[in-house]
Amino acid sequence: DAGVIQSPRHEVTEMGQEVTLRCKPISGHDYLFWYRQTMMRGLELLIYFNNNVPIDDSGMPEDRFSAKMPNASFSTLKIQPSEPRDSAVYFCASGTGLFSGNTIYFGEGSWLTVV
Amino acid sequence: GNSVTQMEGPVTLSEEAFLTINCTYTATGYPSLFWYVQYPGEGLQLLLKATKADDKGSNKGFEATYRKETTSFHLEKGSVQVSDSAVYFCALSQDQTGANNLFFGTGTRLTVIP
Numbered sequence: 650d651a652g653v654i655q656s657p658r659h660e661v662t663e664m665g666q667e668v669t670l671r672c673k674p675i676s677g678h679d680y681l682f683w684y685r686q687t688m689m690r691g692l693e694l695l696i697y698f699n700n701n702v703p704i705d706d707s708g709m710p711e712d713r714f715s716a717k718m719p720n721a722s723f724s725t726l727k728i729q730p731s732e733p734r735d736s737a738v739y740f741c742a743s744g745t746g747l748f749s750g751n752t753i754y755f756g757e758g759s760w761l762t763v764v
Numbered sequence: 765g766n767s768v769t770q771m772e773g774p775v776t777l778s779e780e781a782f783l784t785i786n787c788t789y790t791a792t793g794y795p796s797l798f799w800y801v802q803y804p805g806e807g808l809q810l811l812l813k814a815t816k817a818d819d820k821g822s823n824k825g826f827e828a829t830y831r832k833e834t835t836s837f838h839l840e841k842g843s844v845q846v847s848d849s850a851v852y853f854c855a856l857s858q859d860q861t862g863a864n865n866l867f868f869g870t871g872t873r874l875t876v877i878p
Contacts, residue, residue, distance in 0.1 A: 653807075682866075691870040692808075692853065740807055751857065752798070753866065755807030 651675070653756035655741050661762045667729040670759045673722055674743030682753060683716055683726050684740040692740075698724065731763045766791045770854045770869035777844055777876050785839040785872045787828075787854035797821075797830055797837040798855040802871070808853060811839075844876045 654673040662668055674681045682697040696706040701718045709716070713732070718724040728735055738760050744753035771786040789797065796815040800808040812821030817832035826841045839852060854869040 692868045694866070742807075752810045752813065755809065757805075757807045 653741055653743050653754055655739075655756035655759050657759055658757065659760045659762075661764065662731055664732055664763055665730045666763075667727065668731045668735075668761060668763075670726040670739050670741075670761070672724045672726070672741030672756060674724070674741070675754055676722070678743035678745050678754075679721075680744045680753070681718060681724050682740075682742040682744075683724070684742065684755075686738045686740060686758070687736075695726070728761075731761075733763045736762050766795065766856055766858060766867050768854050768856050768867050768869040770852075771872050772870070773851075774873040774875060777874070779846055779876055779878050780843045781876075783839070783841040783844045783848075783874065785852055785854075785874070787837045787839065787869060789835050789837065789854075789856050791835075791856060791858055793858055795856045795858040797828070798857065799826070799828055799837070799839050800853040800855055800868075802851040802853065804850070811852070844874070846876045846878055849874055849876050 653675055656671045679700050683695040685693045685695055693708055695708045696716045697704055698718045701721060714728055716726045738758040740755050740758045742753045742755045744751055767790045769788050796813060798813045799811040801811045802808045811826055812823040812828060814821040814830035817830050820827055820829045826839060828837050828839045830837055851871045851873045853871045856867045
């Protein structure tokens, strides 16, 4: 079975440029999560969707960040304009529900460097 | 509220040493508890879980027991290998509607040296 697929795996961009990260969740999963991982702050939940609808975006750092899920098999996380402090690994994860005991499955991450 | 506190790293052990990584939690109800592992350059993957008090999760020689009386879920392995070098995350999940209900600890980096 294909797992959660993220692209690009690595991206280096200049400050001020727009960055779009993509995610394909596991088929049949109705929850999708975007996380950010940095050395300083560890793993942070940015936003999650249920059945393509954003449920909690309280972790999105600021208006420069936006996320969409136009259908059950695709989501994007966009940063515009990007800044050096956005450099991090961004993980997408999906799962079949948030009921106690369910597992979520992570992609391999998108490693973003903003210079 | 819900939160997870885990032992700060990094932890460096020699091969075949005994491993303990402490994890304690705060929760309003009856959560499920997880350990996720992140190998270098990869995403997180589930290592083991326990869904109720006194349950023991186990996988790949790792074990953790859900202790409600001490609100703990410590990860243990009797004899670590170099291939166990990774970052380990304790996590808590609770049945809720609405806001995020999956809470991760800050991670503990383990390095095993030959």
